[in-house]
Amino acid sequence: MSPEPTSVEKVDADQTMTAAEAPPPLPGAALGTKRILSIFVGLVLAVFVSALDETIVATASVKITSDFNAFALYSWIPVSYLVAINSAQPLYGKFSDILGRRPVLVFGLVIFLLGSAGCGWAPNMPFFLAARAVAGIGAGGLVGMAYIIISDLFPIEQCPKYQGFLSGGFALAAVLGPVLGGVFTSEATWRWCFWINLPMVGITLVAVLLLLNLPSRKINSYVNELKRVDVIGAFFLVATIACLVLPLGLGGNFWRWNSPQVIVLFIISALSLAIFLWVQLRVAAEPIIPVRLLKNVGLIAAWFTLFFYGMAFITFLYYVPVWSQVVEGMTPITSGLQLLAILGAIVINGFLYEHFLKLADYLPFPPLRTMLAVGCSIHLLGAILIGSTFTPHLPKGVQVVFLLIYGLGCGMTIQTSFISAVVVVDPMDIAMANSLAVLFQNLGDATGLAISGAILRATLQAGFRKISADVVNPSTLSQILDNPDLINQPGFLPDAARGIVKAQFVKSLQLVFRVTIAFAGVALIVGFFTRPPPKEQKGGSDANGDNEENGGGEANGRTGVEDDVEKNLGSSKRESSGSMDTS
Structure with a gap:
């Protein structure tokens, strides 16, 4: 999260700062x-x-x-x-x-x-x-x-x-x-x-x-300052999130989908969301989500790209280790090394991203939208490869390659989505736009995990019910459902029974991975609604005449994406530093 430039909001547009009011060095x-x-x-x-x-x-x-x-x-x-x-x-x-x-x-x-x-x-x-x-x-x-x-x-x-x-x-x-x-x-x-x-x-x-x-x-x-905090909005935002995630994660497993608990929680979540929006529009002096940001289509698209990206990424981050340790019997150490394929690719992409962005500047398309389209496409391709090909017989080297491809798409998608949120707002809104981008990604993480957990549990229970009691005792299956480590414990199951139980885990995890493909697909679709920076929208110029100052904007094949980012971030940070208590 970045600081909110509250001083900008307090100064009228036609009011100038005196020397005494200027931000300190x-x-x-x-x-x-x-x-x-x-x-x-x-x-x-x-x-x-x-x-x-x-x-x-x-x-x-x-x-x-x-x-x-x-x-x-x-x-x-x-x-x-x-x-x-x-x-x-x-x-x-x-x-x-x-x-x-x-x-x-x-x-x-x-x-x-x-x-x-x-x-x-x-x-x-x-x-x-x-x-x-x-x-x-x-x-x-x-x-x-x-x-x-x-x-x-x-x-x-x-x-x-x-x-x-x-x-x-x-x-x-x-x-x-x-x-x-x-x-x-x-x-x-x-x-x-x-x-x-x-x-x-x-x-x-x-x-x-x-x-x-x-x-x-x-x-x-301090009393007056604390009144600026939107505590009411924060409360109903938490209620919206919690009452949505709880039934998604527990419905179909601990509670029936038509049970009173699930229905009531969904209703409370919807009402809390309505109250939260009303507070933001009518009550809060400094709302968590300013109304002007809700009118920015490009910003909303960047936020929801991160939301659906988060749903996909976190599912693979937590359920690829389940596949490795339960289905393939890997140790946690080997499972962790395998997971490095995703995380390592994200880190490498971070070091190379600036070079990718410079290359995109020379294409005849808006570079940020091009980068996001490429990133989301690779992200979707990686999800498809994992979701449609992971079987117990797939060579480990091929698995690592597919995870690397997915990680490369992740790195490019998340970087470009955050930049896309920054360049389409005024400098005074940079901090808020970035903070809410992080919030939306985290919301996607929580929602994706709740849904994938519910799917895995429900499909495992249904699959275990199909296993004959002559093959595996129901009490043994109940133990495995609570402690999957028992599957690979020597002597706990005969080899034939172990294969049958693992087959149910394979089917359940494959379904989770296939649903994750849908998350990645929606992220790609939403990404097309992001907007290029103002310079790109106006053919290399903006309202302040930057085209002339920069020698024609695109005369050298550059669109000014990096300049827009630096200018916006600079304005936000300098304005913020003058009004923040930094003790």
């Missing part, structure tokens, strides 16, 4: 190399632990649910975390404007620490899921606050250099997470996936408290 200019490095120890660690927590659990989740005999709740390990992140994220930026950057970052770290500790010592699955939700509330502010602090400290021309350190933390977590999760699960205990956060968060807290001393602005009345 960015404090990063006065910092020495040692001080900058000290600050980045805390910020990079905050980003690293948050990103690591998302990837390290993917390869450990099968073992976690098996140990608790709760495989039915497999999808809820990430869902509980993501719903909590979505609930907290919209409020972190606003509270940091009022209370300061450092106190809010420290709050997020402490809550994340408590949640990680709860997961590590969880005695049962309900406690574990509750602790995951607590960790999600804390994680909702870690990454966003790190990027906001960089925007506060440094001018736009220096931000990419320092943001590169944070991106390095993401990349390292993406590469290490699945492998570490596999190592801890196989060689020690899955609980180390959460215990490892304790010393790292502790170091991060010390670094932030001792080294992150930033200037602050004076607050005359």
